[in-house]
Amino acid sequence: MNTLILRRHWRAFAGIAEMTPKFFLAYRAWVWLAFFSQGLSMTIFLFFWRAVYENTDQIGGLNLDQTLTYVLLAQVISLSVWTNVVSNMGHMVREGQIGVEFLRPIDFQWAQYLGGISQLAISLLLNLPLLGLALLYGAQLPTDVRVWIAFLVSLFLGYTVIFLFDWCIACLVFYTTEVWGLMVFLTGVSAFFSGVLIPLVMMPTWLQTIAAALPFSQVVFVPVGLLSGTIPLTEAPARWLTQLIWVIGLAIVSRICFQIASRKVTVQGG
Amino acid sequence: MVIQVENLSKIYRINQKTPGLGGALKSLFRPQYLDKVAVDGISFEVGQGEIVGYIGVNGAGKSTTIKMLTGILAPTTGSVRVLGRDPHQERVANAREIGAVFGQRTQLWWDLALIESLNMIGKLYDLPPAHYRDQLARFTEMLDLGEILHIPIRNMSLGQKMRAELAATLIHDPKVVYLDEPTIGLDLMVKEKIRAFIKQENRERGITVVLTTHDLGDIEELCQRVIMIDMGKVIYDGALQTIRDRFGKYRTITLELSAMLGTGDLDLLDDTEIEAIDGHKWRIRFDRTRTSASKVAAHVMNQVDVNDFSLTEPDLTGIVKQIYQGALNDIKVSTGELAQVTV
Ligand SMILES: Nc1ncnc2c1ncn2[C@@H]1O[C@H](COP(=O)(O)OP(=O)(O)OP(=O)(O)O)[C@@H](O)[C@H]1O
Ligand SMILES: [Mg+2]
Numbered sequence: 117m118n119t120l121i122l123r124r125h126w127r128a129f130a131g132i133a134e135m136t137p138k139f140f141l142a143y144r145a146w147v148w149l150a151f152f153s154q155g156l157s158m159t160i161f162l163f164f165w166r167a168v169y170e171n172t173d174q175i176g177g178l179n180l181d182q183t184l185t186y187v188l189l190a191q192v193i194s195l196s197v198w199t200n201v202v203s204n205m206g207h208m209v210r211e212g213q214i215g216v217e218f219l220r221p222i223d224f225q226w227a228q229y230l231g232g233i234s235q236l237a238i239s240l241l242l243n244l245p246l247l248g249l250a251l252l253y254g255a256q257l258p259t260d261v262r263v264w265i266a267f268l269v270s271l272f273l274g275y276t277v278i279f280l281f282d283w284c285i286a287c288l289v290f291y292t293t294e295v296w297g298l299m300v301f302l303t304g305v306s307a308f309f310s311g312v313l314i315p316l317v318m319m320p321t322w323l324q325t326i327a328a329a330l331p332f333s334q335v336v337f338v339p340v341g342l343l344s345g346t347i348p349l350t351e352a353p354a355r356w357l358t359q360l361i362w363v364i365g366l367a368i369v370s371r372i373c374f375q376i377a378s379r380k381v382t383v384q385g386g
Numbered sequence: 387m388v389i390q391v392e393n394l395s396k397i398y399r400i401n402q403k404t405p406g407l408g409g410a411l412k413s414l415f416r417p418q419y420l421d422k423v424a425v426d427g428i429s430f431e432v433g434q435g436e437i438v439g440y441i442g443v444n445g446a447g448k449s450t451t452i453k454m455l456t457g458i459l460a461p462t463t464g465s466v467r468v469l470g471r472d473p474h475q476e477r478v479a480n481a482r483e484i485g486a487v488f489g490q491r492t493q494l495w496w497d498l499a500l501i502e503s504l505n506m507i508g509k510l511y512d513l514p515p516a517h518y519r520d521q522l523a524r525f526t527e528m529l530d531l532g533e534i535l536h537i538p539i540r541n542m543s544l545g546q547k548m549r550a551e552l553a554a555t556l557i558h559d560p561k562v563v564y565l566d567e568p569t570i571g572l573d574l575m576v577k578e579k580i581r582a583f584i585k586q587e588n589r590e591r592g593i594t595v596v597l598t599t600h601d602l603g604d605i606e607e608l609c610q611r612v613i614m615i616d617m618g619k620v621i622y623d624g625a626l627q628t629i630r631d632r633f634g635k636y637r638t639i640t641l642e643l644s645a646m647l648g649t650g651d652l653d654l655l656d657d658t659e660i661e662a663i664d665g666h667k668w669r670i671r672f673d674r675t676r677t678s679a680s681k682v683a684a685h686v687m688n689q690v691d692v693n694d695f696s697l698t699e700p701d702l703t704g705i706v707k708q709i710y711q712g713a714l715n716d717i718k719v720s721t722g723e724l725a726q727v728t729v
Contacts (some may be wrong), residue, residue, distance in 0.1 A: 131509035139497060216493045218458040221482040221511050221558075379460045379474075382398060 128222045133234040149240055150195055155249055158191045162253045176318035178346065181256065186344040188250035190336055192269070194312045195246070196239035197234050197335045199279050202299055205286035214381060225283065225374065232279055233272075258343065266352040267343040273359035274335035280366035281331045287370075289378035305330075311337030315346055318386045331366070334359050388562055388594045389432040389455065394464035395618075396425040396450050418420035424450040426618035427464065434561075437595040439609035439626070441602075448598040448619040449488075452566045455596065456486045468562060482511065487551050489567035494539045500550050501535040504557060518557070525553040528583050545576035552580060556587060563587075563666050565597045569604055581607045597695055614709065620718035622709065629709070638698040639682055641668045644691035657684050666693075 165187060169180040178186070208214040217224055251257065258264065285302065309314060310332035316324055327333050338355050341347035347355065402418040423518050425447040432438050453459035454466055457473030457480045466473055473480040494503040508518040526532055529549040534542060542550060548568060555563060565584070569577045585608060587593050599605060605612060605626065612629070614622040622629065643666050652668075654660070657676040661669040672682050679697050686692060 125512065127512050128510045129507050135495075135498075139495075142553055212491065215453065215488065218477060219456060219484075219486055219493065221478060223478055251510075321475055330470055354647045381459065 125222050125226075129230045132222075132227055132230050135193065136231045136234040137238045149242045151243075151246065154191060154195055154243075155248055158188055158246070158249060158253060161191065166248050176315065178315060178317065179253065182344065182346060183315065184253065185255045186340060186346050188253055188255040189247075189344050190252050190312050190340045192243055193240070193340060194310075194336060195243050196236055197271070197275055197278065198274075198306070199282045201228065201232070201282035201306075202278060202286045202289070202302070204228070205289045206296075210287050211380065218381075225370070228278055228283075229276075233275070236275055255344075258345065260349070263342065263345075263349055266349055267339050270342055270352070270359060271335070271339040273356060273363060274339055277331050277334040277359060277362040277366060279314055280363065280370045283370040284366065284373045287373040290377040290380045305327055306332040309333060310335060311340065315341070318347065331362055388434045388436075388469060389430075389596070390465075390467040390642045391431070391451075391455070392429050392465045394425055394428050394451070394454060394466060395423065395462050396447075396454060396459065397423040397462045398424055398450075402726040414513045418722065423618055425454070425615075428615065428620045429464075430613055430620065430623055432594060432596065434594055435588065436611060437584070437597065437609050439612040440596055440598045440615070441577035441605065441612055442615040446615045448615065449566055451484070451615070452488075452564050452596065452598060455708065456484060456564055457481070482558070484562045484564065485558070486564040487548075487555050487568050489548075489570040492539060492547065492548060492551060494554055496540050497538055498651065499536045499538050500531065500542075500553075504554060505548075507554055507557060513558055521557050521559070525557065528586065529553055529579065545572050548572060548576065552583060556593075559591065560593065562594045562596075565595065565599075567599055568597070569599060569601050577601070577603065579606075584608060634669055635673055636671050637674050638669055638671050638680065639679050640667050640696050640698070641670065641686055641692050642694040643668060643681065643686075644693055645691065651669070652686065652689055655682060658682055 125218040141304065162184065165180065165183055168175070169183070173179055175183065204216075208217060217227075220227065247257075285298065288298065309316075309330045311327070316327050316333055316337045327337070338347065338359065342349070342352060342355070398421070400420045421710055428456050429452065440448055440451065443549060450459065454461050457468075457477045460474045469483055473484075476543050481612065484727065489630060493507075494500065496504070496505070502588045504522060508515075508522075513521070526535070529552060531553060537546070538546060539550065552568065563584075568578060568584075572580070575696060580605060584595060584597075588595055588608075595608070597604065597608065606648060609626055611624065612626050625661060638661060646666060649660065649663070654670065655672075655677055658670050658672040661671045663669070668686075670682060670686075672679070683692070683695055
């Protein structure tokens with residue numbers, strides 16, 4: 117059914133995908149600022165992990181080179197992979213703009229998703245210079261094309277998982293127009309359990325179990341793990357399958373949540 | 387019937403907030419709700435090609451009704467069908483065939499030039515490129531869009547924005563169009579342009595229009611039928627002409643007297659009433675079914691010299707004011723009377 121929607125409205129969706137970058141690029145100044153702060157945190161990570169490895173060669177089965185590769189690459193993609201579904205939805209509901217979006221002749225969730233994918237692609241391209249910095253700091257990129265493909269597929273699936281998860285959370289916006297606290301909480305939790313800060317394999321087993329039960333690791337730990345070699349290429353199909361199960365489950369749940377929540381929408385103003 | 391509304395109600399549930407931290411905590415655990423009935427059991431039908439004026443005072447429930455008609459708001463009870471569909475349940479299918487303007491909102495993209503926004507809308511509705519170009523050319527001429535096609539929406543004046551908005555709303559040939567205060571804040575020239583445009587689209591393409599406005603000029607110019615609501619209930623549904631005939635029985639005569647007089651100095655006929663006195667100018671309202679302008683004027687001229695006088699025809703503003711007042715002060719009588727003219 118979903119692919120039918122996609123086929124029927126392909127022109128509409130192509131339009132959305134093409135338009136998103138225009139808005140995104142309108143905030144170029146922010147892109148530079150984000151570059152700067154991300155470069156800074158990569159530098160801090162570099163010194164931090166060098167210090168940690170002073171007295172040891174292996175942590176959680178990773179040596180310094182592997183850890184640096186993982187951590188630096190995670191920093192590079194972490195600028196791109198988080199969605200702004202919750203804050204967008206909050207904004208649209210508060211301002212009443214959701215009413216206008218509901219009037220558009222396309223499925224609202226699909227439209228937002230394709231906008232998100234398009235933004236992901238642009239953002240990854242824009243962040244390529246940071247990849248240069250990562251290489252400078254000692255990250256090692258794979259030469260095997262299959263690794264790159266495994267990475268891209270899992271990044272795409274992982275992004276979809278996070279999008280759908282955030283969509284469920286965003287449905288709460290219809291019940292309470294106050295979401296700021298929730299977002300701060302989620303940002304913290306997702307940073308910790310996604311693997312942006314440290315490779316999840318370094319965590320105690322019980323924390324790893326929690327991380328695996330949460331969706332966040334699907335978008336950082338899995339793709340970056342594959343790219344950096346922390347997760348061997350042979351595991352890729354199994355990882356994709358897990359991601360696909362997340363996608364299907366969350367797609368169903370998010371549809372139901374939205375169906376219920378949208379009955380609550382009151383469309384402020386006018 | 388294009389639109390069928392049956393026993394439609396909307397109750398907003400408003401979360402009552404008690405001030406202070408204690409109040410915030412209390413409302414977290416035991417929320418206090420206040421139910422606001424915005425639309426209260428209304429029913430009506432609109433046929434293809436009609437232009438219906440949907441009027442009422444501020445807060446009467448007009449926008450709430452329109453939102454339910456467009457499908458962006460779910461009714462609390464009752465049903466809406468537009469072109470045979472439930473607009474909330476089948477939102478996307480419904481959206482392809484309708485257009486809506488909400489006076490205070492925009493469906494255009496703030497940062498994009500108008501032409502880019504319109505192109506995007508053409509893609510969203512999957513319009514064949516040739517047809518889209520025809521529509522664009524037609525609208526550019528009718529709404530004078532030439533000079534604003536390349537301006538981003540954020541830099542447009544109110545009048546430019548509303549013209550842009552109308553183009554965006556009608557470019558996909560909707561069958562039904564909802565206009566919620568499309569002329570709010572516009573000058574007369576732009577208002578006229580917009581009215582002419584709506585009229586033409588209605589005449590040539592047979593689009594059905596539901597229009598809310600506080601500008602009775604819009605109604606007089608465009609609508610043969612009005613639905614009037616008050617406190618969420620329909621208080622009148624029928625021909626514009628009927629209300630004009632029924633309530634247009636008062637006229638106002640303005641007399642310029644040669645001397646300054648006080649209220650008690652002049653004797654007036656029964657069935658008349660002083661509306662205002664402004665120096666030498668007296669405005670007197672009379673019931674034309676019981677007396678006539680010449681009688682009123684003659685009676686005054688017998689007492690004092692009159693330099694000049696003029697007669698004002700009843701306009702819709704006055705009529706509506708009467709109905710609103712009647713609806714508020716003496717609701718039984720007027721609904722009783724109005725119910726008869728309900729179609
Ligand atoms: N989102 C909302 N939440 C709670 N109450 C609302 C909401 N929207 C409208 N109301 C209330 O419902 C009633 C009807 O509002 P509505 O906007 O439909 O009026 P209206 O006829 O369009 O008025 P106006 O001429 O001022 O635009 C008002 O009392 C308003 O306060
Ligand atoms: Mg309104």
